[in-house]
Amino acid sequence: MTHDLLYERLADRMRRQIQRGVLRAGERLPSLRRLGRDQRISLATAVEAYQQLEREGLIEARPRSGYYVRAAPTAPSRGSRARHLSRTPMPVRNPALLGVLDVQSRRDLVPLHTATPASSLLPTAALAASVARAMRRDPETALSYTVPQGLPQLRERIAERYAQCGAEIDPDEVIITAGAMEAISLTLRTVTRPGDIVILETPTYHGLLQAVAAHGLRVLELPNHPGRGIDPAQLRELLERHAVRAALLVPSFNNPLGSLTGDEAKREIVAACAAHGTVVIEDDLYGELAYSGERPPPLRRYDDGEHVVTCSSYSKTLAPGLRVGWMLGGRRRSELLRTKSFSTVATATLPQMALIDFFARHDIERGLRRLRRALAGNAQAYRQAVLDHWPEGSCVSEPAGGMTLWVELPPEIDGQALFEAALAKGVGILPGHLFSNRGDYTHHVRLGCGHVWDKTTESALRTVGEVAKRLQG
Template sequence: MASTLLYEDLAGRLGAQIRRGLLRPGERLPSLRRLGRQERVSIATAVEAYLRLEREGLVEARERSGYFVRAAALRPPQARLPRLQARAPQALRNPALLDVLDVLSREDLLPLHVTTPAAELLPVRAIAAAASHVLRRDPGLALAYGAPQGLPALRECIARRYLHCGVEVDPGEVVITAGAMEAITLALRSVTRAGDVVLIETPTYYGILQAIAALGLRAIEVPNRVGAGIDAAAVRAVLARHRVAAAVLVPNFNNPSGSLTGEDDKRAIVAACGEHGVTVIEDDLYGELAYTGERPPPLRRYAGSTSVITCSSYSKTLAPGLRIGWALAGAHTDAIVRAKCFSSVATASLPQRAIAEYLARHDFDRALRRLRRELAANSQRWRDAVRRHWPADTRVSEPAGGMTLWLELGGGVEGQALLEAGAARGIGCLPGHLFSLRGDYRGHVRLGLGLAWTSRIEDGLRVLGRLADTLARRGAHKRTRP
């Protein structure tokens, strides 16, 4: 009993130091022997303390190197979500989504607005070597058309990977696509018709909204709560009142809020959709990017292959430009393969073979550990910079995974105004109104975490913070003028 109290006390004190920023992300912690001497405890007690902190996601063990600070701990005020004003199916009413490509295509901006991992964080050389090996070994196959469903070897790799999170997948139901968005769009085309109602969360990724609009669908929103994820009770209430054909949900590290939906809510959502015959299309793009390394299960784990289509890609974990994604299509496999064939014939052969070659010859988990570590550190760095350089009433999310930060601006500042002011200074961000059906979240912005940290990033965040402060002061001046 005394040993338990000792390790809990020691873990609590070290955890408090990490949360206050006294111990920084990436900082090496004392060895077990040194910690035991410093704290006058046994090595067994030191081990238990570090194990507890590791379970809490605050430290990580590195082979032959010891223990290091991992998780973000400073806690600026959490970003909030505005109350939904209506819950009625409607077509997309957000003209700003037509202009988002103009921002994304600009190459003159410091790309704080994108969620693409920097090359420095990815196994670029290994991927290039794999592609080169494929071309040397059989250039004819690498450059030929492939089957619409995709390369069998790659489909087997994807199916085996899901065993790590307790999901059994038949390689025969895996459909290879050009990224996760094509998988989501093909799934929507396969299970809905123009005019159908689709349930989505809010805020949600603007690409999902664009796909819904392009297919002539209507949508109805349920809240995704910062720090808590999709509101399962709201899902059940909406399904009880409206006829819904499909639900497109992002339960694991929602883009833009970074929220993770808990397992109980996942079960409840899947159960409610199953009761009402609603097919769930799951965007699991960020599922592998939990900062603790503990991969949250996809919705597919709580349902059969008939009711959940899980979509993802390697764009955030290995190679964004190769555009290799997939759908776990289950009972909808034939329909999605037909849709794929009619839309793009097949996914390019060389990228499929290069990824399969990489997965066969290299340690994907090692690359993921490095990427997660850097993203966790970036989350802390970005949030620290917001705390130092942005107005004090700025609220910021505290994601446990993924590649986004969601900020609520104070002082009545709108995200569009900050976008325009930042772009004029060569810095990108995305305004919050892009992430909802009706253009809500006007006082929010999203920042991406995928860049390698440099002084240029810090300077860009500092400038954005000063611009937010200037806009708030101008707004206050206008409101007080006679």
Template sequence: MLLYESIATGLRRQIAQGTLRGGERLPSVRQLALAHQISPATAVQACLQLEREGLVEARPRSGYFVRAAPSGLPSTPIARRRAPGQVANPALQGLLELPQRPGLLMLHAAVPDASLLPHAPLGAALSRTTRRRATAAMDYAPSQGDPALRRQIAQRYEHTGTAMTAEEIVITAGATEALTLALRVVTAPGDVVLVETPTYYGILQAVAALGLKVLEVPNRLEHGIDVARLDRLLQHTPVRAAILVPNFNNPTGSLTCDADKQALLASCARHGTVVIEDDIYGELAWSGQRPLPLRHWDTGGNVITCGSFSKTLAPGLRVGWLAGAAWTEALARAKYFSSSSNASLPQLAVGDYLARHGLGRHLRRLRRAVADNGQRMRDAIARHWPAGTRCSAPAGGLSLWLQLPPGGDGLALFDAARAAGIGISPGVLFSSRGDYGDCVRLSCGLPWDARLDKAMRHLGRLAARQPGARQ
């Protein structure tokens, strides 16, 4: 760890523990330098890192101050044992996609705003590909995907110290198809699949569509997946597969620590449970330090890793992947029987972009923008939403998870917001049984501007009108 990162970690811990509170001034650069026997330049780097994460703000001629944030996190659901069952959530069964109409402020869509994505260089890559590789761009792609693109994806994992080969990667139409193919290969109708709660509603829809039963393990906002609870569930119930999002769970943004990742892998291997890892948000660590995927510790070929460029480059190109280790042949066959192959042009264009530009510089800008916007939204919630509103404090990803004051109704707030031209996601979508009725998810993928500031104020007023809310 670099020296400035060590100093930033210490300050970050003080902020998380409340030693340094919202609005309080950090030690000056001179004080930090003297206390830690470092140069002023290193002290400045530490403060800049915290500023990039949205934890502190610089005030001219005054120094760095901790940004305000809502008090408390949403409450963790009581860990009660439930028998496996079908997905039984009417809100999921009636949902194809949340409203997308002209003029709607899309705080319900967990994707970065178009202004944060490299559309110009990607457009140039598309044009270049159609000019220089017209035949390949218009022909069928190999069923497993473009070999050059698969090598580039494998290299990105290799850069984290995670062993992966291009030969085991299958290109898919986004992460959703990757997750569905993995489920189709390793399960049969009636099998039990373990998922987190809350979790992304697309996972629940895929489980339901394949006729699988679901068993939920709590995801704790402060610590991620409840690994002890997971092990107890596996001891009592035969579970064929576990779909887990350890890196910045959607909707909570929680991060499971490395020790817990290793423990849950050991538990799943011990009980014969295949792990399907959704690593779609792994590249969006607000600190800039990418967390390791579960695959990093997998020595038995028990992890299928799924990912996508939808959250980092372009959602509309639909370029995702899965890395199947021992399951590669079956996954490639399932892909062929499902859709033969992905379109050639997007694969070739993304490969061209990566070869010319890489992802480093773009990801640094994207992470800073999302972290800054997430903190601005949390500040707005603290100022303008009713007392008792609780908000997650994610370390990455694109989501904020809010719990309304007692008596709050996420679906009612969803309807009122939609009538006002603001899209939000009601909490009931993120559970197999429609739990979290007092919660909502907001996307922090939109850059902060006057319209978003106004929308956050208006949402606060709408929340304040609900029964039990108090200012």
């Protein structure tokens, strides 16, 4: 292969990574010598590639420092602004959403399809001891109904935690639920009616689409951008064009992109929705999982309880199976509590008692630091495995937190075909079209990176890469 073709191919690959947000603005690029070694090219070829990108204004050379990305990432390549903002509100019409539960229930797969932390990363033994103590201490209470709102000590703990990131919450507005999904579903049932318009990000978690579908709502899709999250200007444009009842958003570490919406943008989002009478339903499930260790503020920080209902749970930070979540109801507390009472009466008592015992004995922040470090390391290892072993031209997100990676495949590889071929090899991934109302992102897949990085995981990612190359061929 000629020198000219080599440097042009390398420049083209890096150009696409910059445009898609894989290489982010301000990020330092590998040194020329390292680039040459990693790509097995000459130093002259590496110099030509960087000079080409520099001429295009995508990177810059800094004296005695190296090369850095100049261009800010654009919107996802298959989620352009014009494409999504031009759509009319539509019911959820993605038939593939009905089949995703079949895959999630399987236990014979390497679980790269789940956004759940491995049990070894969670305080499993300590929680088991707390469950046992709660049963021994007061078995009658543990096995009885509790009040629909949840145990006061647990609600106080949740309010205290939010106060640490600048959101002043009255414990009396906290309502305990069976996980974050029940909180979101109850909020949708309370604030919307069938046929109402709801804004969701694209791409977004398939479970949110399923919840919206269950309530007979119509969807407007709002692009979520790699590296910067939700654009308030795009949100305002949708609000001005449509009578939107609610906006169901994941501003802190969107699933699947892992992107974080900035603090000022969050403030603008709340203000825009308030101005148009739109209720914001905030899915704050991943808010505690910032790789930097700095917990971003929730949208509720910029609201007085009038316009934002924040939903979350301990499923991603302590124990998925305890199914303990919450709503921060604000002025809608009474309505939400009535909906909760009519729906499930109350959340199970024993898990709440166990968590109260656990918090009295353990520092949750210590466990979160360990979990964040592990997830950040996993994300980096998974990303590198994709770049090393998957087809050339595959682009993978660089999340700021959470536990998912979003991979864009070369255009000749179909995500559904790769998903099915990976299942046949005993590896679970999810096809990208599950993360859109209309089944967009057909050349994408999502990976969960909560599973520990070990030889099994590495082998699974290598296997999927080999399958993808065969599909490409």
